[in-house]
Amino acid sequence: MTAHADFKADLLGAIPNLRAFALSLTGAGDRADDLVQETLVKAWHKQASFQPGTNIKAWLFTILRNEFYSQMRKKGREVSDAEGTLTEAMAVHPDQMGKLDLADMQRALQMLPDDQREAIILIGASGMSYEEAAEVCGCATGTVKSRVSRARARLAAILDIDDASEYGPDAVATHVMAKTA
């Protein structure tokens, strides 16, 4: 029973990170927690396939990620509706005041293609190494790297932070003037 107890403790300890990962992927809090719940159930039943001492975070993220995509496939119609809504609601351009809100980042993430989104979340947000992220995504580290850089460029464009105008009050003022003119 100790192996079970250890495994259970490991799962419990991973929940905060799983929730953050799920929220970044789904962009919706209730869906995110459902996804974490399904991940925990799956992980519990797959316990035999986990090798104690190896990276449980990467293992769990892989399960969550695969569950997420399998749900997306099943709910194809619902997802494309959601995307339409998002695109419409997506007047992100957050920086009239030169500030980027965290909610803006969440919404911007939802505008990325799936492969770029997961790459930038794993590397840029969760702090995984390229090797770990490659394991989670089931691809080569070089692929992760190029997805991350494309995701960065895209986020910068969506969030309008691709030049020096964000930094310094004068530049921001000019930026605002230009926008309102």
Added chain:
Amino acid sequence: MQSMGLAMDTSKDGKARPLNEMAVRQIGKKLRESFDEVVKEPVPDRFAALLDELEKSEGQQGQDQ
């Protein structure tokens, strides 16, 4: 709407021009902040309850199947 169009133009080919270091840093910072904000939230009770359930049902597996 105009700025929206511009944003799309720079990214639609998937290889927009290289970002300056400040932009990369700002994006990285915001990504980590938004992730960490969730990590720091207290874990909802439903998850501990779920794991307890799973543990219990494990003990009764013989009966369940």
